[in-house]
Amino acid sequence: MNWGRQNERMVNRRGSAVFLGWMIGSMVYMAVLASVGALYAQAISKRWTSALNGVVTIQVPEPDSPTLLGGKKTRLAAVLAVLRVTPGIRDVDLIKQDNGRTLLEPWLGKDLTADLELPTLIDLKFLASGINDLAALRARLNQAAPGTVAEDHRSWITRVAALTNAVNRGGWIIVLLVSTVALVSVIFAVLSGVSANRNIIGLLHLMGAGDSYVARQFQGHVLSATLPACIFGAAFATATIFAIASLSIDASPVDGSSATLEVVPALPFDIEDWGIVACVPIGFTILTMITARLAATIALRRIS
């Protein structure tokens, strides 16, 4: 009996392992949650910034009236002609008046809406290079069809993006802090283990055990505490994440039809994101191993 667990037992463990286990377990839990939060913020930020390409909307009032310049050209045609020659635009999306009418019908009634002359809406999608000078475009559009408005939503989206970026960075800082605390607690556990086992270490030395051998015993001791802790911590964190995710799915619209732009994406993670999250507990385990080994090696040098 006990043959297999030899390495963990050569140095005496007792309470310190239990304490270390709880410590590392909660640290891993927090770190995994923080990393998921960071990646989530990053995903939202990515969506919003990629959505920047579609956020200039042009309103052309009285689209079917002729332009002031005379001729048969309608105001809408004049606007479209300007857009056609503007560089940086990828896609021009005409939102039909009929769409607008259907939207208004429930409020204004069928008769009124039929008579109403609604402005035509145009969504612009830009190329990656984007458009250089929105003001110039506005001026040209107004020349072609006075009263045309180009609305730009980019500034507030930039602010949202800045916020999510800050959340992202904050998440990683938490991961960093929590790892530091975990590593410091490993160092203390090893140092106190070394001084508590001074006699046994002296004996092992007399039997010809080198520092690296004794350090490996402490490393094994720490591993036996941190490995299950990392597994449990990561498992509980994953459970927590999915619990929260299922709440946010419940809260989003059921028909799923409407939103071209999902405001709060529910766990927008691909396999790479999960890979990064998985690195947190794995990295914890590896780092605690390295730290335990280093701390033990340094502490042992001071014992003759």
Next chain:
Amino acid sequence: MTQLNVERPVLVLRFEDVEMRYTIGPPVLHGVHFELDPNSFHFMTGKSGAGKSSLLRMIYLALLPSRGRVVLFGRDTRTLSRDEISRVRRRIGIVFQDFRLIEHLNVRENVALPLRIAGTRESVIRRHVPELLDWVGLAEHLNALPRTLSGGQQQRVAIARAVIAQPTLLLADEPTGNVDDRIAHRLLYLFEELHRAGTTVIVATHNDALVSRFPHARLHLEEGHLKRLEGSRKPNARTRQSLNQNDTQ
């Protein structure tokens, strides 16, 4: 079975005019000068407090001489690096006077320690440890913790641990102090068997009966000096005979 080294043997151990004092008090040993051939067997005798344990401590590198030199396996013990000290110690089996068993490890784990330190394969450890413990009469106590054993049983665990890795040099400090004559003899046969397989043995003891019964040379300590006395009988004849009848002893 006996592999006698007929080439020029390297000295296992040489003390050159050694003086040793602890941080407080007068020198415990002075003018100690002797050498051991490989594969020799010596008793070390002397009154309590004569310095037997202190001398052994210098051999296993827990102490350095205050003056003179201790040369172990051809190396001055002062010049050994930390790693070299570990390597040299792996060739030495020690039976401590106070046993020094690890309290939270059971008997077989304690005995397996030197093999683990040497990196021996687990399958070999599993075979050898119970075998040896059977030989020293502890087959029934493989999984016992040291504190549940009698003094004599603990002593035998300590001895098993010292010999399990077949050391080049065996240092036994009062290894029969807590056992009856029958077991004491049996343990001496164990040392002799190791000796025949090539181990150099030093047994420090108070037990005059044992010393007179076994025919080995003596290192006698008196007032800090060491004297060498020859053994009383022809070693080999006696050894063979005892081994053949050791179970009926």
